[in-house]
Amino acid sequence: xxxxxxxxxxxxxxxxxxxxxxxxxxxxxxxxxxxxxxxxxxxxxxxxxxxxxxxxxxxxxxxxxxxxxxxxxxxxxxxxxxxxxxxxxxxxxxxxxxxxxxxxxxxxxxxxxxxxxxxxxxxxxxxxxxxxxxxxxxxxxxxxxxxxxxxxxxxxxxxxxxxxxxxxxxxxxxxxxxxxxxxxxxxxxxxxxxxxxxxxxxxxxxxxxxxxxxxxxxxxxxxxxxxxxxxxxxxxxxxxxxxxxxxxxxxxxxxxxxxxxxxxxxxxxxxxxxxxxxxxxx
Amino acid sequence: xxxxxxxxxxxxxxxxxxxxxxxxxxxxxxxxxxxxxxxxxxxxxxxxxxxxxxxxxxxxxxxxxxxxxxxxxxxxxxxxxxxxxxxxxxxxxxxxxxxxxxxxxxxxxxxxxxxxxxxxxxxxxxxxxxxxxxxxxxxxxxxxxxxxxxxxxxxxxxxxxxxxxxxxxxxxxxxxxxxxxxxxxxxxxxxxxxxxxxxxxxxxxxxxxxxxxxxxxxxxxxxxxxxxxxxxxxxxxxxxxxxxxxxxxxxxxxxxxxxxxxxxxxxxxxxxxxxxxxxxxx
Numbered sequence: 125x126x127x128x129x130x131x132x133x134x135x136x137x138x139x140x141x142x143x144x145x146x147x148x149x150x151x152x153x154x155x156x157x158x159x160x161x162x163x164x165x166x167x168x169x170x171x172x173x174x175x176x177x178x179x180x181x182x183x184x185x186x187x188x189x190x191x192x193x194x195x196x197x198x199x200x201x202x203x204x205x206x207x208x209x210x211x212x213x214x215x216x217x218x219x220x221x222x223x224x225x226x227x228x229x230x231x232x233x234x235x236x237x238x239x240x241x242x243x244x245x246x247x248x249x250x251x252x253x254x255x256x257x258x259x260x261x262x263x264x265x266x267x268x269x270x271x272x273x274x275x276x277x278x279x280x281x282x283x284x285x286x287x288x289x290x291x292x293x294x295x296x297x298x299x300x301x302x303x304x305x306x307x308x309x310x311x312x313x314x315x316x317x318x319x320x321x322x323x324x325x326x327x328x329x330x331x332x333x334x335x336x337x338x339x340x341x342x343x344x345x346x347x348x349x350x351x352x353x354x355x356x357x358x359x360x361x362x363x364x365x366x367x368x369x370x371x372x373x374x375x376x377x378x379x380x381x382x383x384x385x386x387x388x389x390x391x392x393x394x395x396x397x398x399x400x401x402x403x404x405x406x
Numbered sequence: 407x408x409x410x411x412x413x414x415x416x417x418x419x420x421x422x423x424x425x426x427x428x429x430x431x432x433x434x435x436x437x438x439x440x441x442x443x444x445x446x447x448x449x450x451x452x453x454x455x456x457x458x459x460x461x462x463x464x465x466x467x468x469x470x471x472x473x474x475x476x477x478x479x480x481x482x483x484x485x486x487x488x489x490x491x492x493x494x495x496x497x498x499x500x501x502x503x504x505x506x507x508x509x510x511x512x513x514x515x516x517x518x519x520x521x522x523x524x525x526x527x528x529x530x531x532x533x534x535x536x537x538x539x540x541x542x543x544x545x546x547x548x549x550x551x552x553x554x555x556x557x558x559x560x561x562x563x564x565x566x567x568x569x570x571x572x573x574x575x576x577x578x579x580x581x582x583x584x585x586x587x588x589x590x591x592x593x594x595x596x597x598x599x600x601x602x603x604x605x606x607x608x609x610x611x612x613x614x615x616x617x618x619x620x621x622x623x624x625x626x627x628x629x630x631x632x633x634x635x636x637x638x639x640x641x642x643x644x645x646x647x648x649x650x651x652x653x654x655x656x657x658x659x660x661x662x663x664x665x666x667x668x669x670x671x672x673x674x675x676x677x678x679x680x681x682x683x684x685x686x687x688x
Contacts, residue, residue, distance in 0.1 A: 318668060337688070
């Protein structure tokens with residue numbers, strides 16, 4: 125697969141931003157839902173093996189981990205992505221953290237405080253459902269942060285992510301890009317279906333009314349905080365099957381490049397085989 | 407399905423204990439691997455829906471959770487069960503805790519201290535890979551606990567599990583029952599396969615040599631700590647496909663009896679539909 129998936133979705137800082145990316149786009153990969161399902165089975169097998177090696181590596185002292193950051197407007201499918209892509213790997217090796225509106229305790233600390241507490245341990249795949257990026261999106265759209273303070277946060281985020289890379293945590297960030305039309309359909313579905321109604325939040329319409337402001341805030345955050353050490357990908361997400369395939373493919377490619385290794389314990393295999401053969405069960 | 411799966415695997419305190427249960431037994435359910443795979447697809451769909459309702463219920467103030475405790479000899483498949491059965495549900499609603507040899511810090515506390523910290527929050531399915539039962543197994547087999555102290559621990563465990571039930575945490579406990587012959591094959595497979603070798607622990611042969619003592623310790627623990635509020639099931643586990651099916655079926659039946667409910671938010675649906683239809687995206 126080379127680096128094709130990552131190249132295809134990587135944000136282009138010099139580009140027009142999100143407004144230039146089609147939420148129903150399909151720059152590469154499967155052409156329909158059934159092809160995506162087929163491809164996802166293969167990806168699942170690859171992911172499963174790679175994750176197990178990453179986990180195993182850490183049991184022998186390896187320090188590496190992977191952190192997948194998911195961002196996107198309400199209903200963009202952060203939860204659905206975790207459900208589908210997370211379901212492809214061993215749940216024992218997953219660490220999922222969800223960042224909601226900060227609590228009073230969280231607000232007393234630096235905005236990265238709650239984030240640092242959820243950085244995946246060695247061997248784990250961490251998944252953030254929202255993240256520190258909320259802190260350069262919401263305050264900006266709400267007009268409660270100065271331009272200088274915003275730039276300082278971008279810098280702090282870049283320093284934090286570089287620090288993670290330095291300690292062995294590979295960071296990849298996906299913006300799940302949907303259209304406002306798609307959001308309307310998904311919000312309506314939540315109202316219509318009694319098993320989805322609990323997800324409906326009247327406040328979502330307030331954010332929806334600021335769609336353009338959010339798109340601009342996202343575009344700037346993606347441009348300021350994209351780096352080879354912690355790249356931003358924009359995943360066209362109006363079609364759920366494409367979104368799931370794309371995130372799984374990005375994850376598989378990133379893990380494959382990490383190339384985790386099963387450790388070979390320092391034991392005498394033949395001697396252990398002999399001990400086992402001789403073992404008496406009382 | 408009624409209560410048939412739970413009845414079939416429920417430990418019988420008056421019975422002969424583990425020695426009377428065939429690790430290759432198949433008291434009910436699918437007859438072969440492909441039938442089990444088919445049945446597991448159905449179970450997965452049921453589990454997925456039930457888990458989502460449990461999670462949703464908690465977002466509206468529900469206090470209920472489910473705790474699945476897995477115990478068994480080395481190689482009995484605790485990890486494999488979590489991988490397969492955990493993979494059937496949404497990883498966002500899972501809380502997995504693995505209890506290894508207690509750390510010095512853990513040893514300074516009551517044996518239930520580290521356990522209490524991992525009790526699943528409302529809405530979650532918790533899975534324990536080993537548990538507080540280690541504390542009535544290992545010290546007994548090692549001969550470092552008096553009969554009185556052991557009985558006191560059984561009582562403390564029963565009180566703890568009753569307390570969990572009282573606060574809304576449904577507890578179900580599965581002993582993955584394997585034969586010593588199957589263990590030998592699995593240990594050999596770990597030695598032979600370079601991708602499994604990291605799981606091989608020479609110390610496992612030391613526990614293996616005390617097989618009979620462990621079986622007796624398990625039998626007594628299961629008999630003393632089985633209750634309708636926190637039942638023990640013995641799952642024949644020499645065949646992995648049967649073990650996975652059985653645990654999934656036990657989980658589905660237990661969740662179905664809990665009958666979690668999707669909350670219906672206190673909003674005016676028609677008014678929200680109108681707001682949505684009128685929402686302008688800037």
